[in-house]
Amino acid sequence: MTATTPLWEVFIRPRNGLAHKHVGSLHAADEVMALQSARDVYTRRGEGNSIWVVPSAAITASDPDQTAENFEPTADKIYRHPTFYEIPDEVGHM
Amino acid sequence: MAVFEALLELADDHLILGHRVSEWCGHAPMLEEDLALPNMGLDLIGTARTLYDHAGKLEGKGQSEDDLAYLRDEREYRNCLLVERPNEDFAHTMLRQFYFAAFMRPYWLAALNSTDEVVRGVAGKAEKEMAYHIRHAGEWVIRMGDGTAESAARMREAVDALHIYVDELFDSSDVAQEAEAAGILPVRAALRADWDKTVEQVFAEALLEQPQAAFAQRGGRQGIHNETLGHLLAEMQVVHRAHPGARW
Amino acid sequence: MYSQGLIGADGRTEETPEFLERFQRRIDAEEKIEPKDEMPEGYRRTLVRQIGQHAHSEIVGMLPEGNWITRAPSLRRKAALLAKVQDEGGHGLYLYSAAETLGVSREEMTEELLSGKAKYSSIFNYPTLSWADMGTVGWLVDGAAIMNQIPLCRCSFGPYARAMIRVCKEESFHQRQGYEIVMTLAQGTPAQKAMAQDSLNRWWWPSLMMFGPHDADSQHSDQSMAWKIKRFTNDELRQKFIDATVPQAEYLGLTIPDPDLKWNEAKGGYDHGPIDWDEFWRVVKGHGPMAKDRIKARKKAWDDGAWVREAALAHAEKRRARKIAAE
Numbered sequence: 001m002t003a004t005t006p007l008w009e010v011f012i013r014p015r016n017g018l019a020h021k022h023v024g025s026l027h028a029a030d031e032v033m034a035l036q037s038a039r040d041v042y043t044r045r046g047e048g049n050s051i052w053v054v055p056s057a058a059i060t061a062s063d064p065d066q067t068a069e070n071f072e073p074t075a076d077k078i079y080r081h082p083t084f085y086e087i088p089d090e091v092g093h094m
Numbered sequence: 095m096a097v098f099e100a101l102l103e104l105a106d107d108h109l110i111l112g113h114r115v116s117e118w119c120g121h122a123p124m125l126e127e128d129l130a131l132p133n134m135g136l137d138l139i140g141t142a143r144t145l146y147d148h149a150g151k152l153e154g155k156g157q158s159e160d161d162l163a164y165l166r167d168e169r170e171y172r173n174c175l176l177v178e179r180p181n182e183d184f185a186h187t188m189l190r191q192f193y194f195a196a197f198m199r200p201y202w203l204a205a206l207n208s209t210d211e212v213v214r215g216v217a218g219k220a221e222k223e224m225a226y227h228i229r230h231a232g233e234w235v236i237r238m239g240d241g242t243a244e245s246a247a248r249m250r251e252a253v254d255a256l257h258i259y260v261d262e263l264f265d266s267s268d269v270a271q272e273a274e275a276a277g278i279l280p281v282r283a284a285l286r287a288d289w290d291k292t293v294e295q296v297f298a299e300a301l302l303e304q305p306q307a308a309f310a311q312r313g314g315r316q317g318i319h320n321e322t323l324g325h326l327l328a329e330m331q332v333v334h335r336a337h338p339g340a341r342w
Numbered sequence: 343m344y345s346q347g348l349i350g351a352d353g354r355t356e357e358t359p360e361f362l363e364r365f366q367r368r369i370d371a372e373e374k375i376e377p378k379d380e381m382p383e384g385y386r387r388t389l390v391r392q393i394g395q396h397a398h399s400e401i402v403g404m405l406p407e408g409n410w411i412t413r414a415p416s417l418r419r420k421a422a423l424l425a426k427v428q429d430e431g432g433h434g435l436y437l438y439s440a441a442e443t444l445g446v447s448r449e450e451m452t453e454e455l456l457s458g459k460a461k462y463s464s465i466f467n468y469p470t471l472s473w474a475d476m477g478t479v480g481w482l483v484d485g486a487a488i489m490n491q492i493p494l495c496r497c498s499f500g501p502y503a504r505a506m507i508r509v510c511k512e513e514s515f516h517q518r519q520g521y522e523i524v525m526t527l528a529q530g531t532p533a534q535k536a537m538a539q540d541s542l543n544r545w546w547w548p549s550l551m552m553f554g555p556h557d558a559d560s561q562h563s564d565q566s567m568a569w570k571i572k573r574f575t576n577d578e579l580r581q582k583f584i585d586a587t588v589p590q591a592e593y594l595g596l597t598i599p600d601p602d603l604k605w606n607e608a609k610g611g612y613d614h615g616p617i618d619w620d621e622f623w624r625v626v627k628g629h630g631p632m633a634k635d636r637i638k639a640r641k642k643a644w645d646d647g648a649w650v651r652e653a654a655l656a657h658a659e660k661r662r663a664r665k666i667a668a669e
Contacts (some may be wrong), residue, residue, distance in 0.1 A: 007439075023508075024439055028126065029651075031653035036229070040129045089499070116424050119431075139421050164416075237657040241654065241656045329412050332413055
C-alpha cells in the first residue's frame with residue numbers, strides 16, 4: 001500500500017462581497033502545494049478570486065445521529081420569525 | 095525582415111516548450127499535476143499563437159500562425175535549445191520550466207514598455223503567467239531538491255544536464271538585436287541579474303548548488319538544434335503536412 | 343466522459359426491513375443522502391463501485407485523446423484538445439473526491455484500477471487511429487456521456503450529484519468541439535471526409551455499447567433505479583442518444599454504419615440493428631484492443647511518479663519539523 005497524500009477541502013470566493021464556498025477537495029503533501037493545486041484544479045474558468053484550503057482532517061462535523069436533537073428543537077420557536085407578529089397594514093412595512 | 099524573425103524566435107520558444115509540457119498530459123505523477131501541467135502548456139501555446147499571428151502580419155506575406163508552426167523544418171526553427179530538451183523525468187521538466195520562466199518573467203516585465211502594441215499586450219498577460227510558473231515549478235524544485243535521497247539525486251542530475259543551455263537564453267541574435275534597438279523587444283543580456291536572483295533563492299531552499307560555468311551550448315537561433323527537435327516537429331506536423339492546404 | 347452502465351456491483355444488503363424501508367422513504371421523498379448519514383451497505387458499495395468506475399473512466403479516458411495532442415493539425419485545435427483532456431483529469435479528480443467521502447482512498451481506488459480489479463468504460467479500450475477520432479470521440483463518446491451524466495446530477499447521493507453538476511457544466515464544450523472537428527472534416531477535402539466517415543464507422547457501435555446491456559439483461563438496474571442512483575434505464579438513454587445523433591450525422595452528410603437504422607413513426611424514435619454483445623463483454627472483460635496498453639500506461643505514470651509523491655511527503659515532513667523547531 002502506497003503512502004497516502006493528505007486530503008484538503010477547497011473553498012473559493014467567487015468575487016469580493018461573497019463568502020468562500022466549499023467547491024471540492026484534492027490531495028497535496030503540504031499547504032503550499034494544496035493552494036497551487038486548488039488554483040489549477042478549481043479556478044480554470046474564472047471561478048473566483050480567493051482560495052482557502054483546509055486539511056480535511058481538521059474539520060469537526062456534527063454527528064448525523066444527533067441531527068434530530070440538534071436541529072429539531074428550533075422548529076417550534078416560531079416567535080423568532082417576523083411573520084409571528086401581527087402589525088396592522090396601516091402601519092406600513094416594518 | 096528582422097522583427098519578423100525575432101518574433102519567430104520568441105514564438106518558437108513558447109510553442110516548443112508548450113508542446114513538451116503537453117506531452118505529460120495523462121502521465122503526470124499525480125492527478126493534480128495532470129491539471130497543473132496543461133495549464134502551463136496552454137499559457138505557452140497561447141503566447142506562441144499571438145506572436146506567430148503578429149509576426150505573420152508584420153511580414154505581410156499572408157502566413158498564418160499554422161503556416162509558421164507547421165510548415166517550417168528544424169533548420170528553420172529558431173527556438174533556444176533549453177526548451178526542446180526532452181521531458182526525461184519530473185525533475186528535468188520542472189527545472190526546465192523554472193529556468194525558462196525565471197528568464198521570461200523579467201523579459202515580459204521589460205517588454206511592457208515595448209514600442210510595439212501587440213508585444214505590450216502579450217507582455218501584460220504573459221508576465222503574470224510566468225510569475226505563476228516560477229512559483230509552481232520553483233516549489234517543485236524545492237520539494238525534489240529537499241525531499242528524499244532519490245529526488246535530490248534526480249534534481250542534481252537535472253541541474254547538471256540543463257545548465258549548459260542557460261547562457262543561450264541571454265544571447266541576442268542579430269535579428270533580436272535589431273528589434274531591441276528599435277525598442278520592440280527587451281535586451282536579453284540585461285536580464286541576467288534577475289534570473290540569477292530568482293534561481294539563487296529557490297536553489298538555497300532546494301539545497302542545490304549552481305554548477306560552475308561549463309561550456310555553454312548554443313545554436314538554436316541559427317537553426318542548429320539537438321537531434322531531438324526533428325522528432326518533435328515530425329510528430330507535431332505530420333497530420334497538417336499530410337493534407338496540404340486543408341482546413342482543420 | 344462517462345463510464346457505462348455499472349458492471350459487477352453487488353447491491354445486496356443485510357439490514358433490517360424497517361431500516362431499509364426508512365431509507366427508501368428518504369429516497370422516495372427526494373432527500374439527498376450525505377456521506378455520514380446512515381445508509382444500507384449495498385447502497386454504499388454500489389456507489390463506491392460506480393463512482394470509482396466513473397472516475398477510472400475519466401482517467402483512462404485521458405489516454406486515447408492524449409494520443410493526439412502532440413499531433414493536432416492546428417494550434418487552435420491543439421489548445422482546445424489539451425484543455426479538454428485536462429478537463430477529463432479534473433473530472434476524475436472530482437469523482438475520486440466524491441468516492442472518498444465514503445471512506446475509500448484515492449490510492450486504494452488507483453490500485454484497484456491498476457491491478458485490473460476495478461472496471462472502467464469499455465469505450466476507452468478502442469484505439470484512436472486518426473485525427474478524425476478526436477472529433478468522433480467528442481461528438482459521440484462525450485455525447486453519450488452527457489446523456490448519462492445529466493440525470494446523475496439528480497443522483498440521491500449528495501457528493502456524487504454535486505460532482506456531476508460541476509462535470510456537466512465543464513463538459514458542455516467537449517461535445518461541441520468534437521462535432522466542430524467532424525464538421526470541418528466532413529466539409530473538407532475528399533480525404534478528410536473519408537477520414538471522418540471511417541471514424542464514425544469505428545466509433546458508432548462502441549458508443550451505443552457505452553449505455554450498457556439491454557434492460558432485460560442488466561442485473562443491477564432495478565435496485566439502482568429504486569435508490570435513485572440511476573434515473574433512466576440503459577435502453578432509454580441509448581434511445582435518446584440515437585434519436586439525438588442521427589440528425590446530426592445527416593447534417594454532416596455522413597452515414598451511420600447500421601443498415602437497419604430507420605425511423606419508427608409509432609414509437610417516435612429510431613429502430614436500430616442488433617448490437618454485438620459478444621464484443622461488448624469481450625471488451626468489458628479486458629480483451630479490448632487497447633486494454634493492456636491503457637493499464638500499462640496508467641501503471642507507468644503511477645510507478646514513475648512514486649518518487650515525486652514521496653519527495654513531496656518527505657519535504658512536507660521536514661517543513662513541519664522546522665516549523666515546530668522554530669516555535
